[in-house]
Amino acid sequence: MTDVKVIKTAAETTLANAFAEARARLPGDDAIAAQREAAFELFAKEGLPHRRIEEWKYTDLRALMREAKPLAGAPDAAARERAKTAGALLGDVETRRLVFVDGVFVAELSDLSGLERGLQIGSLAAALAEGDPTVLGHLGKLAPARDVAVALNTAFMGDGAVIRIGAGATIERPLHLLFVASQKPAATFARSLVVAAPGARAMIIEGYEGPAGSEYQVNSALEMVVGDRAHVDLVKIITEGADALHVSTLAAAVAANARFNAFTFTLGGAVIRNQMFLNFDGEDTVAGIRGATLLKDRQHADTTLFANHIAAGCQSREVFKAVLDDDAHGVFQGRIVVRRGAQKTDAKMMTRALLLSERAEADNKPELEIFADDVQCGHGATAGALDEELKFYLMARGIPAAEAEGLLIQAFLGEAIDGIEHAGLREALMERVAAWLKARG
């Protein structure tokens, strides 16, 4: 039985009650149930992450999450109907859509026809119910158990995507995991798993969206195995409703000679925490970890990256750009650790914040910890306003102030967005940036 004596806040109490009520009906066998119990116990002991926990220093969930919303039930017909128009941001980018409403897989909105050779798609709820051995073998092995947000996800996980890409299979059409929140101010805990076998090639788009005016709460986690020589591109698009709380986790293990790119586009939500735990545990991998964030009003978004170079000869490039307007608060914490055995690591991390308002705030914390002696590593961080000289140069050519700023902001973000290999997706994101700029006026 869990020890609940440290639980103090209303949100923590609600979560404890919700777990007590739901534990018996959450999917999975005894082993999964035990995993849930252990995860919940960590939460019960630690409470919600708060500012005295180093990794959560700038995003004090205990303060930001005044209440925990009730667990979302099955989505109703209206919610499913609205989900049909979700994902518009992608424009005409051809994808295979897998739709989750309030964290629950909705088969009739998803495209499961004509699966490419080597591609298997299922739901986590089904995998847990069936006791799928691959899923049971990987679940919880990649995501760090000590992180309380991950622990809560593990305790409550109900559904999500399970994607397997067979050895050597190339999946041309990007797989679009679209997580749509309904109008209900509810809490969802989706958990997904992607296993790319050796030599597999695929692109995953992980999108989050929901209505403004609803204080829904998303805690989503994706565990990913990138096999030897596999090439996986992941693009996460966070465009939640204006009042949403979004916490999402990526935990990936990248094997030898693999290529892995992860890009996060952060634009919508009241409070956003995007955390990444990456293990480069095979030799000679090449990774590009990038992000573009655009915040306004009182939005708060925290990107926290932990890149763990375990094997030798791996290259990683981390580029994170944030544009902060009004009273927005952008956080980037990036920690690259190079283990003793990770000789010839080539890791370079760069993070820049562009402040469009004097009230906007940026916290940049890049860190390097190096235990090997033959490496090339570096990091840089800057925060500042738009370059007035450049703006004047553009204006002197007849470009009005707002348009000049727009060009400079697009150029600033382009440095990160250009890292996406899919041209159509790049354009779709740039268009969303243009719309954001236009709304700014």
Add this chain to the structure above:
Amino acid sequence: MALLEVTNLHAGIDGKEILRGVDLAVKAGEVHAIMGPNGSGKSTLAYVFAGKNGYEPTAGEVRFDGKDLFEMEPDERAAAGLFLAFQYPLEIPGVATMTFLRTALNAQRKKRGAPELSTPDFIKRVREVARNLGVDQEMLRRAVNVGFSGGEKKRNEVLQMALLEPRLAVLDETDSGLDIDALKIVADGVNRLRSPQRAFLVITHYQRLLNYIVPDVVHVLSRGRIVKTGGKELALELEARGYAEYQEEAVA
């Protein structure tokens, strides 16, 4: 009425007075040269015309085509037909030269009530202008001025001028850092644009450029004032005698 009318212009940077009563009138169709020692205020004058922040006019006025220039934002001045070729053109990483040129041209056209140029028409125009100025197509594909040599940057300024077809072009030491071949190309670019409707204000430290762009009027700027005005022979005189006497004169 002159296209550009400058009357008793005083201006400063951070409260420090740099221009101390400039009077100047440039008519359409004319080419004026402004020469003067380093630090005499030539670039300050150019920036005050273009409307750069921090270069504050404190007295006097500047009328461009009859309108008060100081009532207009920098982009409005450009759309009205004022062009400044920067002494030190800036690099704009991430902004493709073609995007920059098209945005500028269409913004100006829009402000003048002209329709935007279609992409094929625009590309045709740029290609033609680039060919005339010996500008490599490859340069147009790069980010604005990024990785350009000093000479390439200057040529890119002239390319922008030729594309935007201003009514008054102020060239701030466009000749500095150019070898003789590049200088001739730049001068050709300017001469090709000369017309009865258009005027040029050529700021230079050396007489050399004026062999190729022959001015109608030459002014000497010293310590923030125009201390002498003459014909093209004044440039040759300055070349022979240097600026020493003008520095003295202005102090006195």
